[in-house]
Amino acid sequence: MKRIVIADDSATARMFIKRCLEIIGLGDAVIIEAANGKEALARVKEGPTDLVITDLNMPVMDGETLLKWIRANPKLSLIPVLVISSAGTPAKEAELLELGALAILSKPVSPPALMEKLGPLLAG
Amino acid sequence: MNRCDQAMRHSVVDTLEKMVFMEITPVEVRATPLAAADWKTVSLLIHDPVQGEVRLSMPRSLISKITETMYNLSAEEITEQMLDDNLAEIINIIAGRFMNEILDDGQAFRLGLPELEPADPIDPSMESREWTFSSDADEFTVVTIGNDLLCQLPARHD
Numbered sequence: 001m002k003r004i005v006i007a008d009d010s011a012t013a014r015m016f017i018k019r020c021l022e023i024i025g026l027g028d029a030v031i032i033e034a035a036n037g038k039e040a041l042a043r044v045k046e047g048p049t050d051l052v053i054t055d056l057n058m059p060v061m062d063g064e065t066l067l068k069w070i071r072a073n074p075k076l077s078l079i080p081v082l083v084i085s086s087a088g089t090p091a092k093e094a095e096l097l098e099l100g101a102l103a104i105l106s107k108p109v110s111p112p113a114l115m116e117k118l119g120p121l122l123a124g
Numbered sequence: 125m126n127r128c129d130q131a132m133r134h135s136v137v138d139t140l141e142k143m144v145f146m147e148i149t150p151v152e153v154r155a156t157p158l159a160a161a162d163w164k165t166v167s168l169l170i171h172d173p174v175q176g177e178v179r180l181s182m183p184r185s186l187i188s189k190i191t192e193t194m195y196n197l198s199a200e201e202i203t204e205q206m207l208d209d210n211l212a213e214i215i216n217i218i219a220g221r222f223m224n225e226i227l228d229d230g231q232a233f234r235l236g237l238p239e240l241e242p243a244d245p246i247d248p249s250m251e252s253r254e255w256t257f258s259s260d261a262d263e264f265t266v267v268t269i270g271n272d273l274l275c276q277l278p279a280r281h282d
Binding site: 009010011012013015016019057058059085086087088089090091092107108 | 194205209210217221224231232
């Protein structure tokens with residue numbers, strides 16, 4: 001059973017991402033929600049995590065900082081991090097990929113787009 | 125139509141048409157009074173590389189309609205929190221697209237966090253520009269505040 005941490009300050013967005021995950025066949029995954037990057041990092045440290053899905057623009061700790069903290073921690077650095085952005089530029093996306101993001105997904109999220117980005121991960 | 129007019133029209137129409145397949149039409153003169161009791165307003169600051177603010181005001185009924193369509197929910201399932209979250213989401217996407225259009229190709233920018241029902245009214249000493257759009261019978265407005273978001277440059281033809 002996969003353990004997935006979703007970080008987004010919008011409870012509605014988290015609910016929708018959960019729904020998308022169910023639609024693409026991850027309905028039995030353990031989904032852990034966090035309202036910001038700091039909270040997500042704490043949840044990630046609590047147990048083996050298969051995937052982090054994070055919004056970019058959040059209070060307290062944003063998605064980019066969360067990604068950097070995960071990559072900087074040897075125990076967490078291999079966890080795939082999917083970044084969801086509502087206001088990205090190609091330069092920002094390239095920077096996030098350079099930092100080690102699995103992929104960047106533009107809002108609004110849709111099940112097919114999520115499936116496309118997570119396909120290789122789900123297959124593995 | 126200057127570059128900001130063009131950018132805002134693209135940003136609003138594309139965002140809502142792609143999100144919820146709604147037909148959105150720019151309106152020259154707003155018929156609905158702004159900030160009516162059943163309207164919600166959200167504000168977003170733009171920090172870099174220019175400074176300004178974007179405000180989006182929408183009737184509650186329209187936000188509800190968008191939320192129902194977007195999340196495939198019935199009207200009874202919609203909560204006040206969902207409306208607020210969704211309005212914040214919409215302004216984020218619109219502002220992001222707008223900045224992408226008005227800045228030179230690929231230039232990075234930094235947005236603040238959406239603030240619902242901003243306490244401060246629009247500062248009359250600041251330059252601002254209002255755009256009105258309609259979706260069926262509902263009108264809604266976007267206001268940009270700050271000289272940098274008014275674009276005195278002519279529209280791009282690309």
